[in-house]
Amino acid sequence: MSCDNTRPCPCTYDCPRHGKCCACVAHHRAHNDEVPGCFFSKEGEATYDRGIAALARDHGLKIEE
Numbered sequence: 001m002s003c004d005n006t007r008p009c010p011c012t013y014d015c016p017r018h019g020k021c022c023a024c025v026a027h028h029r030a031h032n033d034e035v036p037g038c039f040f041s042k043e044g045e046a047t048y049d050r051g052i053a054a055l056a057r058d059h060g061l062k063i064e065e
């Protein structure tokens with residue numbers, strides 16, 4: 001995949017897609033609607049739970065699971 005985005009990546013997971021936002025989004029969309037780590041707080045990111053429910057909890061939102 002061509003991707004020239006070189007933004008700093010706050011994700012701490014060992015992954016070859018660091019800084020490649022287009023590849024990161026495509027990867028997470030293909031895996032059960034997970035969300036890239038940069039959407040989470042530092043504490044939320046550290047759990048490595050990239051699910052939408054985890055994102056909601058991280059931002060203090062209540063959703064039905």
Ligand code: SF4
Nearest residue numbers: 011013015024036037
């Ligand atoms: S959020 Fe996912 S795809 Fe993106 S750098 Fe982190 S582990 Fe890799």
